[in-house]
Structures are given as structure tokens and as C-alpha cells.
Amino acid sequence: MKGIFNKYGIILDEEKLNKFELYYELLIKYNEMFNITAITEKEEVYKKHFTDSLLGREFIKGNSVIDIGAGGGFPSIPLKILNEDKSFILVDATEKKCEFLREVILKLDLKNTEVICGRAEELGKNIKYREKFDVCVSRAVARLNILCEYCIPFIKVGGSFVAYKGDAESEISEAENAIKALGCKIEKIENLSLEDAKRTIVEIKKIKNTESKYPRANGRIRKNPL
Ligand code: SAH
Numbered sequence: 689m690k691g692i693f694n695k696y697g698i699i700l701d702e703e704k705l706n707k708f709e710l711y712y713e714l715l716i717k718y719n720e721m722f723n724i725t726a727i728t729e730k731e732e733v734y735k736k737h738f739t740d741s742l743l744g745r746e747f748i749k750g751n752s753v754i755d756i757g758a759g760g761g762f763p764s765i766p767l768k769i770l771n772e773d774k775s776f777i778l779v780d781a782t783e784k785k786c787e788f789l790r791e792v793i794l795k796l797d798l799k800n801t802e803v804i805c806g807r808a809e810e811l812g813k814n815i816k817y818r819e820k821f822d823v824c825v826s827r828a829v830a831r832l833n834i835l836c837e838y839c840i841p842f843i844k845v846g847g848s849f850v851a852y853k854g855d856a857e858s859e860i861s862e863a864e865n866a867i868k869a870l871g872c873k874i875e876k877i878e879n880l881s882l883e884d885a886k887r888t889i890v891e892i893k894k895i896k897n898t899e900s901k902y903p904r905a906n907g908r909i910r911k912n913p914l
Pocket residue numbers: 756757758759760761762763779780781782785806807808809826827828829838
């Protein structure tokens with residue numbers, strides 16, 4: 689499986705490769721019980737989950753990272769395997785997903801990695817988490833305009849929100865207002881490809897504090913996006 693990583697310029701030592709192997713085994717073992725992923729074939733998991741999660745690795749700057757809607761651990765678990773020294777918080781609203789993530793963290797012996805079961809729009813109001821992170825990552829959770837209101841409250845001024853997207857062009861223009869209203873600007877749009885699939889990493893940088901009225905309640909965020 690190493691070859692798949694190498695093809696994308698990702699070179700890992702034996703210890704990290706073993707962690708990915710163990711992660712794959714846990715995904716398969718618990719997939720039925722926890723309903724984590726539709727992709728189970730080994731090469732596909734290595735490509736569409738592991739390598740895809742690592743496509744954003746160069747955007748992970750600073751020491752503290754939060755993943756919103758981590759699900760089965762993407763992109764945060766692969767990023768954590770790569771970045772042993774950074775601290776990670778994985779957030780998901782579903783208790784079952786959180787239970788799986790705790791098992792992965794334990795079995796892979798990942799240090800400074802915590803799981804919080806809760807909703808982003810509630811945690812983002814809590815002073816314990818608000819504007820406390822250097823980087824927020826998120827993949828496959830919501831359209832970018834909605835996702836910005838979930839994620840941007842967590843990042844410090846100077847920090848960044850790194851959104852993992854497919855073909856993001858229409859989402860980016862739709863999110864322009866939300867990005868500005870939440871105190872941010874687009875820093876970089878990186879278009880990548882994972883074989884035939886188009887992938888886009890949108891790096892959004894915080895330039896001023898997010899007003900305390902955000903995030904609004906989830907019903908309003910979804911019904912009336914910024
Ligand atoms: N990021 C993972 C999972 C995507 S599925 C991946 O790329 O594979 C979306 C996940 O987001 C689900 O596990 C769901 O429980 C979680 N989620 C959706 N809305 C959320 C919210 N407002 N707060 C926290 N988690 C949320």
C-alpha cells in the first residue's frame with residue numbers, strides 16, 4: 689500500500705505505515721457496527737480516505753487542530769499520524785462515530801488527541817473552544833457557506849480553516865459572503881487530483897475576530913446561510 693502514498697509524494701516510515709494498517713483493520717472490523725464508510729476495499733480506502741486526507745498536509749500549520757464532523761476520522765486521523773507533535777480535537781455529533789474514534793486513538797496510541805461528541809454550532813459558542821485553534825479541517829460535512837459558520841468560530845485570528853472539497857467552484861462563490869461576515873478571507877485555492885477525481889483544498893484565513901452572534905442555531909444556519 690506504500691506505493692499509493694509514494695505516488696502522491698507521501699513518504700512514511702515503518703511505524704507510521706503500521707498505524708495506517710491498523711487503522712484500516714479497525715475500519716473493517718467496526719464498519720458494520722458503526723456505519724463508517726461505503727468504501728471497504730483496501731486500495732480504495734488507502735486512496736480515497738487515507739491519501740485524500742493527506743492531500744491537505746501542507747496546510748496544517750501551528751500546533752492545534754480541530755476536525756469538524758470527523759466521522760470515521762477523515763481527514764484528522766491520517767493528519768495526526770503524520771503530525772505526531774500537534775494536538776488534535778475530533779468533533780462529531782454522532783455518539784457511535786465518537787465511540788469508534790476513541791477506539792482508534794487508543795489502539796493507534798495517538799497522543800494529544802481528544803474526541804468531543806457534540807454539534808459544531810454549539811461548541812463554537814463555548815469559550816473553551818472558541819478561537820482557540822490554529823487550524824480547523826473538515827471534509828464532506830456541508831456546503832462551504834454553511835460549513836464556514838460551523839468551522840470559522842473555532843480558529844484564532846491568524847489561523848486557518850482548511851476545507852476539503854470536490855469540485856468547489858460554485859461553492860466558493862456561494863460562500864464569499866459567509867467568509868467575509870465571519871472575519872476571514874480566502875488565502876489559497878489548491879486544485880488537486882486523486883486519479884480521475886477532482887479535489888480542491890480551500891484555505892481560508894482569519895483576519896479578525898468572529899462576531900459573537902455567530903454561529904447561529906443550526907436551523908438558521910441551514911435555512912438561511914450567510
Ligand atoms: N469527515 C468524514 C465524515 C463525513 S460524514 C469524512 O470525510 O469521511 C459527516 C459527519 O459530520 C457525520 O459523521 C456527522 O455526524 C457529522 N456532522 C454533521 N453535522 C455536524 C455538526 N453540525 N456538528 C458536528 N458534527 C456534524
